[in-house]
Amino acid sequence: MTDLRHERMLIGGREVSAAGGRSLDVTDPATGRRVATVPRGGQEDVDLAVNAAREAVVHGSPWRTLSPRVRGDLLRAVAAAIRAQAAELASLEVLDTGKPVSQAAGEVEAAARTFDFVAGATDKLGGGTIPVGPGVLDLTLREPWGVCAQITPWNYPLALAVRGVAPALAMGNAVVLKPAEEASLSCLHLARLALHAGLPPGVLNVVSGLGEEAGAALAGHPGIDHLSFTGSVEVGTIVMQLAARNIVPVSLELGGKSPHIVLPDADLDKAIPTIVRSFVANAGQTCSAGTRLLVDQRIHEVVVEALVQALAKVRVGLPAEDPDLGPLISERQRSRVLTYIQSGLDEGLTLLAGGAPPTDPRLAHGYFLEPTLFDHTPPTSRLFREEIFGPVLCVTPFRDLDEAVRLANATEFGLQTAVWTQDVSVALHLAHRVESGLVYVNSYGVAENAGVPFGGYKKSGFGRERGLESLLGYTRLKNVAVSFA
Ligand code: ADP
Numbered sequence: 001m002t003d004l005r006h007e008r009m010l011i012g013g014r015e016v017s018a019a020g021g022r023s024l025d026v027t028d029p030a031t032g033r034r035v036a037t038v039p040r041g042g043q044e045d046v047d048l049a050v051n052a053a054r055e056a057v058v059h060g061s062p063w064r065t066l067s068p069r070v071r072g073d074l075l076r077a078v079a080a081a082i083r084a085q086a087a088e089l090a091s092l093e094v095l096d097t098g099k100p101v102s103q104a105a106g107e108v109e110a111a112a113r114t115f116d117f118v119a120g121a122t123d124k125l126g127g128g129t130i131p132v133g134p135g136v137l138d139l140t141l142r143e144p145w146g147v148c149a150q151i152t153p154w155n156y157p158l159a160l161a162v163r164g165v166a167p168a169l170a171m172g173n174a175v176v177l178k179p180a181e182e183a184s185l186s187c188l189h190l191a192r193l194a195l196h197a198g199l200p201p202g203v204l205n206v207v208s209g210l211g212e213e214a215g216a217a218l219a220g221h222p223g224i225d226h227l228s229f230t231g232s233v234e235v236g237t238i239v240m241q242l243a244a245r246n247i248v249p250v251s252l253e254l255g256g257k258s259p260h261i262v263l264p265d266a267d268l269d270k271a272i273p274t275i276v277r278s279f280v281a282n283a284g285q286t287c288s289a290g291t292r293l294l295v296d297q298r299i300h301e302v303v304v305e306a307l308v309q310a311l312a313k314v315r316v317g318l319p320a321e322d323p324d325l326g327p328l329i330s331e332r333q334r335s336r337v338l339t340y341i342q343s344g345l346d347e348g349l350t351l352l353a354g355g356a357p358p359t360d361p362r363l364a365h366g367y368f369l370e371p372t373l374f375d376h377t378p379p380t381s382r383l384f385r386e387e388i389f390g391p392v393l394c395v396t397p398f399r400d401l402d403e404a405v406r407l408a409n410a411t412e413f414g415l416q417t418a419v420w421t422q423d424v425s426v427a428l429h430l431a432h433r434v435e436s437g438l439v440y441v442n443s444y445g446v447a448e449n450a451g452v453p454f455g456g457y458k459k460s461g462f463g464r465e466r467g468l469e470s471l472l473g474y475t476r477l478k479n480v481a482v483s484f485a
Helices: 043-057 068-084 086-097 101-119 157-170 185-196 211-219 233-244 268-284 300-312 331-346 401-408 424-433 467-473
Strands: 009-011 014-016 023-027 034-039 136-144 147-151 174-178 204-206 226-230 250-253 258-262 290-296 350-353 372-375 392-398 416-420 438-441 475-483
Touching: 009 043, 009 185, 034 185, 043 147, 043 174, 043 204, 043 211, 068 086, 068 101, 068 157, 068 185, 086 101, 086 157, 086 185, 101 157, 147 157, 147 211, 157 174, 157 185, 157 226, 157 467, 174 211, 185 204, 211 226, 211 233, 226 233, 233 250, 258 268, 258 401, 268 290, 268 300, 268 392, 268 416, 290 300, 290 401, 300 350, 300 372, 300 392, 331 350, 331 392, 392 401, 401 424, 416 424, 424 438, 467 475
Parallel strands: 147 174, 147 226, 174 204, 226 250, 258 290, 258 416, 290 392, 372 392, 416 438
Antiparallel strands: 009 014, 009 204, 023 034, 136 475, 350 372
């Protein structure tokens, strides 16, 4: 194919191919066509990138010695560059992931806002003083870790990479980013764009490649000082072990199986479309997707009926048509989801909608799937407990609030929960009792904002992305005691 793009990675401010000369194919999930290649980086490339990042943060280097205000100005320039190239970035995101165009555009704007947010924080976060006694001034200093490694997933390639890269840079670290092999085009472009916006060479390095090659080389590298990982529990466990070899601290954002809890007094006109969006957006490939519906048995039938009607109106289509539901990322991912659907059928669950690819011939070559609804899903079911990462919602009725809480907490995950009720005291009661890092009341996703800390309980991980907490996570604390007696 003549118009195939051959991308390169950015290491130490230079655009390079993989040292071993190998590359990976990029496939458009909407058509199944090969559209580009990206370098298949390995140990040697990771070594070079980590060394370049080290150079950028050793004492006296331009990045380390910049005043926080100037660092902030540079990050603001990156935000402006993202906005100036929003169309290009969004089209790369669409090509790589198949997501609907408006969702891709939203993701690019979210990335720009993240840079804006952290840019404003560079000169505001500091340490404190501690009263230890007369004649002593005790100070805490917040210093950068040094080299921060980031391993990121394919579902929101740009936004999730920036969510880690931007605060790490803001606090004075250098970064080596390993984006997901399924979707690295936007991250490779980001690195070039940031360099042109004025970021010194070596401050942001991107090594594309496979998880078990470039990813494992980075996670276990003795030259990194901190590791952030977003992805599956399985791989999170592996990278944590690799980092442990060098006592490198980690921050993990893993999966979710987030429930909506719907009470009889819920405003269903608002709840139903929000619930549908929460598991259909990005084809359900979102760690915080609302994929379990716990509903009071008194309104179970009404709610299920309304959901079936709403799902019949979900537009499945090509990304350029800006549908509600685009393709999944790959054939592999779609067959994984179909295996879950089959397992639900084998368990005897009631399938109320979807369950198969759409019949529209225009969509025959992409990795599409109808939005899928299962009813009466017991907590013992795999579909209730495991993260499917596809547009599948499982309904489970409950008798009272205690049972609702038990069901909400009956998975290994604890990322997000939504409570639907008009009764403030019931909402707060549930908010206190659910084990999850975020709770929404009568909404879902309204706090998707650079300033709001995001992260999980239990196997959804630890550490917080976004917000001031994330910025603080990219610093380490030093105590300095000065005697002036
Ligand atoms: P997802 O469920 O999103 O596919 P994964 O956990 O498989 O998530 O992948 C998330 C990121 O982890 C990707 O960048 C992937 O390349 C990387 N990865 C996968 N396997 C490994 C590994 N063994 N070591 C380090 N990184 C890995």
